[in-house]
Amino acid sequence: MSRSVALRYYILSRLLLAPLMIWVLITLVFLLLRATPGDPVDMVLGSRAPEEAKAAMRERLGLNAPLWLQYLHYLGDLLRFDLGTSLTTQGQSVWHIIQQYFPATVELTVFSMIVSVLVGVSIGALAASKPNTPLDAGGRLFGIITYAVPTYWFGMILQLIFAVQLRWFPIGTRFPLTEDPPIVRTGLYLVDSLLQGNLNAFFTSLYYLALPSLTLGILLSGIFERIVRVNLKQTLRADYVEAARARGIPEPRIVLAHALKNALIPVITVLGLTVASLLGGAILTEVTFSWPGLANRLYEAISFRDYPVVQGIMVFFGIIVAIASIVIDILNAYIDPRIRY
Template sequence: MSSRSTALRYYVISRLLLAPLMILTITTVVFLLLRATPGDPVDALLGPRAPAAAKDQLRTQLGLDQPLWVQYLTYLGNLLRLDLGTSLATQGQTVWQIIQAHFPATVELTVCGMIVATVVGVGIGALAAARPNSPIDAGGRLFGIVTYAIPMYWFGMILQLIFAVQLRWFPIGTRYPLRATPPQGPTGLYVVDSLLSLDLGAFATTLYHLALPSLTLGILISGVFERMVRVNLKQTLAADYVEAARARGIPERRIVLVHALRNAMIPVITILGLTFAAMLGGAVLTEVTFSWPGLANRLYEAISQRDYPVVQGLMVFFGLIVALMSILIDILNAYIDPRIRY
């Protein structure tokens, strides 16, 4: 076995061994922050005017009368059994059932938004870097700054007012028409299930409802990718091997696309992966602004209702996604770039 393969194997093992510590840290922070925030879940469920006896009975039933360390150990024990808890506000619905019902909508929105962000951000960044000190370069810098600075909720509302309310080009607040039966299938992803059933009409309808929120999310995220690609590609184009390629008469387009862009994308891959994981777990502003029935919107509702088990369970689920994606990106970068060894 080569030394590179051995080093890569040890690197992968070390990253996997760190995963439980990362997940334990996330779960502990979530548990403590929820207990430190103001508001009582019992008051949220029964109301502030409920009898004290009823409040005490519910508090005992939920285990909130126990010392904090007992609640924490019970919480960890449930997690080890993969029990994320049961909702207090929806009469016995488990967190896993909530994830199964709402996570596919978040996945669709995130994937479509990432496609828009990658195409727009990488494309504009590459064009700007290939033409330094030109109007295209200046426009790329302006695009990156503006999209990074605009608030997500404000931009989403403006697009809804223009394209949904005034022009009536797109719908608002639905994943699929309310009076129509959505595609049925094993994945819960309307795009995938409609393709599996060869229902092109349902496929087009699904994309039509995804278009506006995906464009909103993708355009704002693309500014980060544009800035990363432009800066890294400019540095790569100034490298000695690029100058040698130009001296050999290789066309500039081939130099940019084949030689320089590949090396410039190594740090961008990290940002892409972590952004994708963060969007899966944190597209709250987009989902709430567009009333998108995803998991982040459901988390917002649980926070408003002081539904502790749902908030804890969903935050742990989101944290697990981010931790696993972080490990995957580290491994991918180590495979692409042999200089990365810790």
Template sequence: MSRAKALQYYIFTRLLLAPLTIWTIVTLVFLLLRATPGDPADAILGNRAPESAKQALREQLGLSDPLWLQYIHYLGEILRLDLGTSLTSRGLPVWEIIQQHFPATAELSFFGLGIAVLVGAGFGILSASRPNTIFDVGGRLFGIVTYAIPLFWMGMIFQLIFSVQLGWFPLGTRFPIGIEPPNGMTGLYAIDSLLEGNIGKLFTALYYLALPSLSLGILLSGIFERMVRVNLRQTLQSDYVEAARARGIPERKILLSHALKNALIPVITVLGLTFATLLGGAVLTEVTFSWPGLGNRLYEAISQRDYPTVQGVMVFFGAIVVLASIVIDIVNAAIDPRIRY
């Protein structure tokens, strides 16, 4: 079988397995939500509401049905691409909640990942190109420390230093109250400001985005630093690099033109999966900085036992991760001809 046909077969197989993966996510979320303590009726009506009112609400929401029947009904809604209606947002469809809050999460994830790649790759290249020096030790220490620090703790420390003590950045939110945010199709304030041609709103959006994205990016940079350092060091010790040195090619050209390209192949895989995970994993950063993203909305839905919202958001995030993994495999195959399927 030729490489092109093998790759096509692999992609086709992954596409067939994607619905199974999403179904597994749907099932696990459905069961785990109903295994957790708490009652949505209490969250909606309050603990002091009459039991008759709570029971009527459970029947209205279908929560009094047997578990298997609730599961069948929910699978039917998923197959119709209906994520349901929120229990706590005045009957707002879950799709509308995703449309309202996802752009904020995407913007935070994009800028956070950009900072992580720039900082992590920079430290990794510096450490790998100067082994057994203070740069190497510092790079390894940076990778270990940033990987170990809790995300919420870093966010609070950044707020304490740069917002409370120095007053350089706002404590939270996405845009100042009383100022109309940029209007646009994307929902990404930085891009919409550019499309409007409003430089003032662009700087305001970046100003409010700086601290949460910096907090998120620095902690994630440790992952990229360690991967770039390890892979680049192994590549610099390979035979073709030694042959390039023997031919008198400058070390800088060897590093940038020969070694770095091959060393970044595993990093690309982590890059794509990290971005997909960030879309659903920036919950702590969004909660810490009161960022109005989908992760913050998911945290509120979990606290309020809003089953449809939690399930719908998790299915949405799961679909993004599955799609990202397929795209990453295709990109890796295009970059590295040695990959076989």
């Protein structure tokens, strides 16, 4: 079987498996929400509300129906692209909540990814180019620490140092409360600022984004540091690298121009897997920094037992992770000709 035919079969199989993965996620979220203690009606009306009012609300929301019937109704709504309406913010659809809060999460995720790749690849390349030295040991230690440190603890430490003590960065919002944010077109403050030609708003938005994105990006950079360090060490022992050294090519040029680009191929694969880690880390980062993103809204919905919002956001995140995984796998297959499926 030729490579192109095998690649088409692989892409088709991934596309067919993606709906199955999303269905499993939908089912797990639905069951886990209803298995955990707590009543959404008590969260909305209060535990001291009259039982008649509680019963009427449960009937209106369909919570009195058997679990299997609730599940079928939920799947039917999803097939019509209806994610439901929030229980705690009456009349607000889940789609509107996603549209309102997701841009802040996109900005945080994108800049965290940029920080993690730049920091991780730089430290990994530096450590691999100096094997069995303090730099190599420092790179290994950096990877272990960033993997083990909890996101919320690291975020609070950075807030105490850089926001409270040194007062270098703000916390708690995306834009100063005393100023008008950019006119919303995309919801991305950085993009909207540039569309308006407002450089002051652009740098202000970047200033407020800096500390949360550094927190999440540094913690995820350890993943890329370990991959680059291990693969670059193996690449530097390859025959073509030794041949380049024999021709008298300077070592920095060998590392950057010959070895590093081959060592970065696994990084492309990890990028897809890191999307899930970014979304998971974004929840803790947004809660720690009170960042008004979709992950923070998900945390609030879980706290208030807002079934439609939790289910809708989890489905939305699941679709993003599935699409990102498929795209990265396809790109990796095209970039690396050694891959066979």
